[in-house]
Amino acid sequence: MRDFYPDEMLRRSFVFDAWTRASRRFGFEQYDACVVETLELLKRKGGEEIVQQIYAFADKSGRELALRPEMTPTLARMIAARHGELAFPVKWFTIAQCFRYERMTKGRRREHYQWNLDIVGEPALTAEVEVLAAAADAMGMMGLTASDVRIRVNHRALLGELLARSGIPADQHPSVFLALDKRDKVDDLTPFLTQAGLDQSAIASVNRLLEVESLDDAAQLLGEDSAAVHALNELFERLSRYDLSSMIQFDISVIRGLGYYTGIVFEAYDTARTGRAIFGGGRYDNLLTEIGGKPTTAVGLGFGDVVIADLLEEKNLFDGCSPSRDVTVGYMTDSERDAAVEVACALRKAGQSVDLATHTEKPKQFFSRADKKGFREAAYIGPDDVAAGSCRLKTMADGEERVMPLIGKSEVSSQK
Ligand code: HAM
Numbered sequence: 001m002r003d004f005y006p007d008e009m010l011r012r013s014f015v016f017d018a019w020t021r022a023s024r025r026f027g028f029e030q031y032d033a034c035v036v037e038t039l040e041l042l043k044r045k046g047g048e049e050i051v052q053q054i055y056a057f058a059d060k061s062g063r064e065l066a067l068r069p070e071m072t073p074t075l076a077r078m079i080a081a082r083h084g085e086l087a088f089p090v091k092w093f094t095i096a097q098c099f100r101y102e103r104m105t106k107g108r109r110r111e112h113y114q115w116n117l118d119i120v121g122e123p124a125l126t127a128e129v130e131v132l133a134a135a136a137d138a139m140g141m142m143g144l145t146a147s148d149v150r151i152r153v154n155h156r157a158l159l160g161e162l163l164a165r166s167g168i169p170a171d172q173h174p175s176v177f178l179a180l181d182k183r184d185k186v187d188d189l190t191p192f193l194t195q196a197g198l199d200q201s202a203i204a205s206v207n208r209l210l211e212v213e214s215l216d217d218a219a220q221l222l223g224e225d226s227a228a229v230h231a232l233n234e235l236f237e238r239l240s241r242y243d244l245s246s247m248i249q250f251d252i253s254v255i256r257g258l259g260y261y262t263g264i265v266f267e268a269y270d271t272a273r274t275g276r277a278i279f280g281g282g283r284y285d286n287l288l289t290e291i292g293g294k295p296t297t298a299v300g301l302g303f304g305d306v307v308i309a310d311l312l313e314e315k316n317l318f319d320g321c322s323p324s325r326d327v328t329v330g331y332m333t334d335s336e337r338d339a340a341v342e343v344a345c346a347l348r349k350a351g352q353s354v355d356l357a358t359h360t361e362k363p364k365q366f367f368s369r370a371d372k373k374g375f376r377e378a379a380y381i382g383p384d385d386v387a388a389g390s391c392r393l394k395t396m397a398d399g400e401e402r403v404m405p406l407i408g409k410s411e412v413s414s415q416k
Helices: 006-025 074-083 126-143 157-166 170-184 189-194 200-209 214-222 227-240 305-313 334-349 363-372 383-388
Strands: 034-040 055-058 064-067 088-099 111-120 149-155 248-250 264-270 279-283 296-306 327-331 355-358 377-381 390-395 402-404
Touching: 006 088, 006 111, 006 126, 006 305, 034 074, 034 200, 064 363, 074 088, 074 111, 074 296, 111 126, 111 305, 126 149, 126 227, 126 264, 126 279, 126 296, 149 157, 149 227, 157 170, 157 200, 157 227, 170 189, 189 200, 214 227, 214 402, 227 248, 264 296, 296 305, 327 334, 327 363, 334 355, 334 383, 363 377, 383 390
Parallel strands: 149 248, 327 355, 327 377
Antiparallel strands: 034 064, 055 064, 088 111, 111 296, 149 264, 264 279, 279 296, 377 390, 390 402
């Protein structure tokens, strides 16, 4: 599990802030829930890896509980509980702490935070488009561009159509999808596809399908009337209105390792496609019914804080992260403390972030601390300043000074 020291917290806040601003900019409302869920809600049949990674436990009265590995079942539970009262489509976001008992490698932790952005109750493609545009907006706020990241998109129905053409019956598709999603983790998919019920020739067809490189190739295989091809073409066309064409591409190998997706699916990677996905999501129109709710369509994504932090680090995009403290105020002896308090209070009232020394300091000690901690300005008050009725605020970068009166509380001009 993770500890966040202040410098790590700064980076985390940088990411959380971009997520929150993008959510609000796109009109999403924030929600939250307890990290402990009933195991029953989180368990699903079908052999998804995520279910095997759940931290589960019994409480003192023997109830089976778990730390959530993802937010989506909780979201579905919350929507189902208030279905009658909500005005659909619902656009909600949260930053959820999640736990998965994963083998820890680069980008995989046992605890991570995940930005979830979901539109529930909207069957139209606009939902996919807005969710993807919001995620791209958040990445833009972090300084990432189309040369850094690529959002790869596929459609479960397109794969389904291709599998059906290869003679693989629909009831085998869900387990084939989950097997195919392991492609980056294993060298040979054959044992997993065999376990999913495919024979040698079906496995050979599936491997050939994964070689389809473009949506045009897929369209040629499936013919003009494929609904999935239409939907994907439409998605690309609509995203071009947001200037996102260079960030989006079709990728037949994007399948997603969660069983509940029913339509368009997507994952974002760095352009070199190294490591784990930055975010992933898609349309999941049946989950609400599966947990006992009314049939409700849904689209959403999960965007973790671990993979993105590695990428921002690599691209030096955390460089601007520093504590937002404007001024530090110090004093020589206890006799100057009240004057220092007066200065600190006046500056705080003027909207500045002010650190007030907790004890007396010698000037050298004070200015060296001010320098190390990266304050923009420093005011050091000694007996001479109190006698003169004013103090000097020194700009740490260039040594420039401005004078501030000590008596009278209204004369501080807010800087910046
Ligand atoms: P997911 O693909 O399992 O989807 O996770 C989404 C993102 O969370 C991943 O792309 C990755 O950035 C991050 N993530 C997941 N597990 C870990 C881990 N162990 N360590 C670090 N980062 C991790 C879901 O969870 C879906 N519920 C997303 C969703 C929301 N679909 C619709 N709405």
